[in-house]
Each structure stands twice: as structure tokens, then as C-alpha cells.
Amino acid sequence: MTVAPPLGPEVAGLAAELGGTGSPVLWDRMTWPEAERAVTGADSVTIPVGATEQHGPHLPLAVDSMICEAVAHGVSALTGVPVVPTLTYGVSGSHGGFGGTVSVRPETMIALVEDLVDSLHRAGVRQFVLLNGHIWNNGSLDVSAEKLRVRHGDARVRALGYVTMYPGPEVDGHVTHGRGLMHANFFETSVMLHLFPDLVRMERAVSHRDVDSFWDYRMDQVSDTGVWGRDVAEANAAHGSAEFDRCVRTTARAVSAAVREPWPDPTHRP
Numbered sequence: 001m002t003v004a005p006p007l008g009p010e011v012a013g014l015a016a017e018l019g020g021t022g023s024p025v026l027w028d029r030m031t032w033p034e035a036e037r038a039v040t041g042a043d044s045v046t047i048p049v050g051a052t053e054q055h056g057p058h059l060p061l062a063v064d065s066m067i068c069e070a071v072a073h074g075v076s077a078l079t080g081v082p083v084v085p086t087l088t089y090g091v092s093g094s095h096g097g098f099g100g101t102v103s104v105r106p107e108t109m110i111a112l113v114e115d116l117v118d119s120l121h122r123a124g125v126r127q128f129v130l131l132n133g134h135i136w137n138n139g140s141l142d143v144s145a146e147k148l149r150v151r152h153g154d155a156r157v158r159a160l161g162y163v164t165m166y167p168g169p170e171v172d173g174h175v176t177h178g179r180g181l182m183h184a185n186f187f188e189t190s191v192m193l194h195l196f197p198d199l200v201r202m203e204r205a206v207s208h209r210d211v212d213s214f215w216d217y218r219m220d221q222v223s224d225t226g227v228w229g230r231d232v233a234e235a236n237a238a239h240g241s242a243e244f245d246r247c248v249r250t251t252a253r254a255v256s257a258a259v260r261e262p263w264p265d266p267t268h269r270p
Contacts, residue, residue, distance in 0.1 A: 044127035051090030056184035068133025074248035096220030185229025194240030
């Protein structure tokens with residue numbers, strides 16, 4: 001995986017405001033004494049969670065992991081919150097029969113996240129951001145967060161998507177319907193063109209008209225290409241840069257405030 005590109009000439013000033021240095025703090029690149037000092041200085045980590053799954057004929061299998069990790073690195077650069085290695089397998093069985101997808105069961109994801117947080121908790125970490133890049137991970141991450149909050153009374157755990165910190169309707173994905181089925185679309189393709197253009201095969205890009213439905217379906221039940229969304233051929237790096245930048249900045253501001261948020265006062269009863 002590749003560290004996120006710079007966010008612009010003003011990144012140093014924004015990092016100073018939010019607690020970072022302008023460079024991400026990468027857990028797996030540190031020695032153990034450095035990791036101990038990092039925990040002492042900031043008892044928080046971000047755990048990026050992605051997937052390895054089909055993304056249509058034009059995008060690589062690692063899209064969810066690569067975008068989520070890039071956002072996490074950008075957030076770390078701005079906030080100083082360390083990032084542990086990305087979980088690159090997700091709850092992706094709902095893609096059905098498309099080739100390439102490697103999936104874990106929801107129960108496996110829950111257990112894995114619990115084990116990771118338990119381990120990091122023993123190392124002194126007390127605040128955990130589970131940053132999600134694949135919507136079908138949501139249920140497992142929410143369950144993990146609930147179980148961990150119950151288990152560790154001195155820990156704070158929050159699962160959120162990397163686009164969560166600004167209103168959903170503002171996400172310009174050229175998708176009207178579909179909720180969780182928005183996939184390999186104008187948004188993701190544009191962000192990949194910004195971050196990893198060499199991995200995008202725009203000559204193979206196809207679109208898929210999204211329709212409204214009450215139920216969610218396996219992807220192979222609603223799309224013969226693995227794409228859900230219109231105007232994919234119109235995706236462009238400029239749009240991807242703007243969306244990526246907003247994801248990083250809004251998430252960084254939220255995380256910077258979160259790790260400094262006072263704990264509830266148990267004596268306060270209105």
C-alpha cells in the first residue's frame with residue numbers, strides 16, 4: 001500500500017491545528033520502544049478495515065482497502081493518531097459468483113477486531129477508531145464496538161466509514177438509489193484515478209443504472225458487471241481529489257476532537 005499524497009501546501013498549518021506533524025504515524029514502521037512512546041503520547045489508534053473483492057472490469061480488487069488506508073494515513077498526518085496495518089479482507093460474500101473476491105464471515109470479522117483491540121488495549125491504547133472502507137463490514141464492526149465497550153470500561157470504540165463525517169447526500173457518486181449497493185461507481189473510480197491512476201483501466205469502464213428497492217441483494221443478482229452506478233466513464237481525477245481531500249479533512253477534524261473529548265462525568269445527572 002502507498003502512503004496518501006500531500007493534501008496541499010497548507011497541510012502543515014492544518015496539522016499543527018489538529019495535532020499532527022504532516023506525516024502519518026505508521027504503527028508497523030515503528031520499533032517497539034517507538035510504539036510504546038507513541039501510545040504514551042496519544043492513547044489512540046485508527047484501524048482501517050477494507051476488503052479484497054471485485055470492483056467491476058476496470059478497478060483492482062483492493063479498492064476498498066487502498067482508499068480506506070489512504071484516508072487513514074491522511075488523517076494520521078493531520079492528527080498524529082497512529083494507524084495500524086489495514087485489514088484487507090472483509091465481509092464480501094454478498095458479491096456472489098464474481099471472480100477474485102476473498103471474503104471472511106461476519107463472525108470472523110467480529111472475532112478478529114476483538115482480538116486486535118484486546119491486544120492494543122494491553123499495550124495501553126484506550127481509544128479506537130475502526131475506519132471502514134466497505135459497507136458490508138458495517139454490521140460486524142458495530143457488533144465489535146458494542147462488545148468491546150462492554151468489555152473494556154476504560155476504552156472508547158467507534159466504527160465509522162471514511163465518508164461518514166459529512167452528510168451522505170453530499171457524496172457525489174452519480175447514484176440515486178442503491179444504499180449499500182453503490183459500488184465501483186463514479187465516486188470510487190474518481191478517487192482511484194486521483195490516488196492510483198496506474199491501476200484504473202478506464203477503457204474497460206462500464207456503467208449500471210441503479211434502481212430503487214426495499215431489499216438489499218447480492219451484487220451478482222443485480223449487476224452482470226459488478227458495477228452499481230451511472231456515468232462511470234465520466235469519472236476523473238479532479239473530482240476524486242476533491243472527494244478524497246474532503247474525506248480526509250472532515251474525518252481528521254472529527255478524530256482530533258474525539259481523542260480530546262472529555263469522558264462523561266458519572267456524577268452528572270440532569
